[in-house]
Amino acid sequence: xxxxxxxxxxxxxxxxxxxxxxxxxxxxxxxxxxxxxxxxxxxxxxxxxxxxxxxxxxxxxxxxxxxxxxxxxxxxxxxxxxxxxxxxxxxxxxxxxxxxxxxxxxxxxxxx
Amino acid sequence: xxxxxxxxxxxxxxxxxxxxxxxxxxxxxxxxxxxxxxxxxxxxxxxxxxxxxxxxxxxxxxxxxxxxxxxxxxxxxxxxxxxxxxxxxxxxxxxxxxxxxxxxxxxxxxxxx
Numbered sequence: 001x002x003x004x005x006x007x008x009x010x011x012x013x014x015x016x017x018x019x020x021x022x023x024x025x026x027x028x029x030x031x032x033x034x035x036x037x038x039x040x041x042x043x044x045x046x047x048x049x050x051x052x053x054x055x056x057x058x059x060x061x062x063x064x065x066x067x068x069x070x071x072x073x074x075x076x077x078x079x080x081x082x083x084x085x086x087x088x089x090x091x092x093x094x095x096x097x098x099x100x101x102x103x104x105x106x107x108x109x110x111x112x
Numbered sequence: 113x114x115x116x117x118x119x120x121x122x123x124x125x126x127x128x129x130x131x132x133x134x135x136x137x138x139x140x141x142x143x144x145x146x147x148x149x150x151x152x153x154x155x156x157x158x159x160x161x162x163x164x165x166x167x168x169x170x171x172x173x174x175x176x177x178x179x180x181x182x183x184x185x186x187x188x189x190x191x192x193x194x195x196x197x198x199x200x201x202x203x204x205x206x207x208x209x210x211x212x213x214x215x216x217x218x219x220x221x222x223x224x225x
Contacts, residue, residue, distance in 0.1 A: 001171070006154075034213065043202065043216040044155070089154060099145050099170055100214060104154040 006103025023090035118217035135203030
């Protein structure tokens with residue numbers, strides 16, 4: 001089955017700086033890569049996703065890049081703000097097993 | 113989101129007891145999923161369902177049973193609860209399987225003592 005590795009597990013950045021979270025996946029047949037944000041005590045919510053026919057996607061301060069050859073994808077957050085503090089999960093799907101396979105999460109801390 | 117709801121929000125049960133976690137969605141999504149969330153493990157898939165009366169195992173199905181007699185409901189039953197099943201359980205739904213956005217319920221925090 002699919003295996004998703006996510007790094008780092010904790011990331012602390014100064015407010016206004018950029019944050020980058022990286023994920024790798026194992027199943028070359030995976031073709032859908034969403035990113036979820038989970039605030040403390042709340043449910044995960046989709047913030048951005050990318051499909052295998054696209055190399056990069058942006059939505060305001062958030063961008064995701066995908067390298068299918070290397071089987072890795074990354075989340076980039078620019079001009080970080082205090083409300084960006086949360087746990088971020090990457091996921092992969094479409095490789096033959098139903099359901100999303102998640103990474104273990106990155107706790108992003110924005111320092112004032 | 114009122115579209116997918118879980119009940120109860122919190123549950124404490126004893127080892128060996130049967131407990132059922134409920135999940136209800138109002139979007140008529142065909143796919144529904146159960147995940148458990150544990151520190152250090154992220155979200156792991158327990159069971160999923162592609163449609164009413166169709167269910168299949170995920171990564172960690174042992175000790176759990178699901179059913180889906182109606183499209184909108186997807187209950188998860190722990191037949192004989194164990195302490196290792198203490199976790200936060202999330203139900204999710206999507207309208208086209210794993211390749212579209214999954215919407216999560218608010219979660220059920222289950223403690224087995």
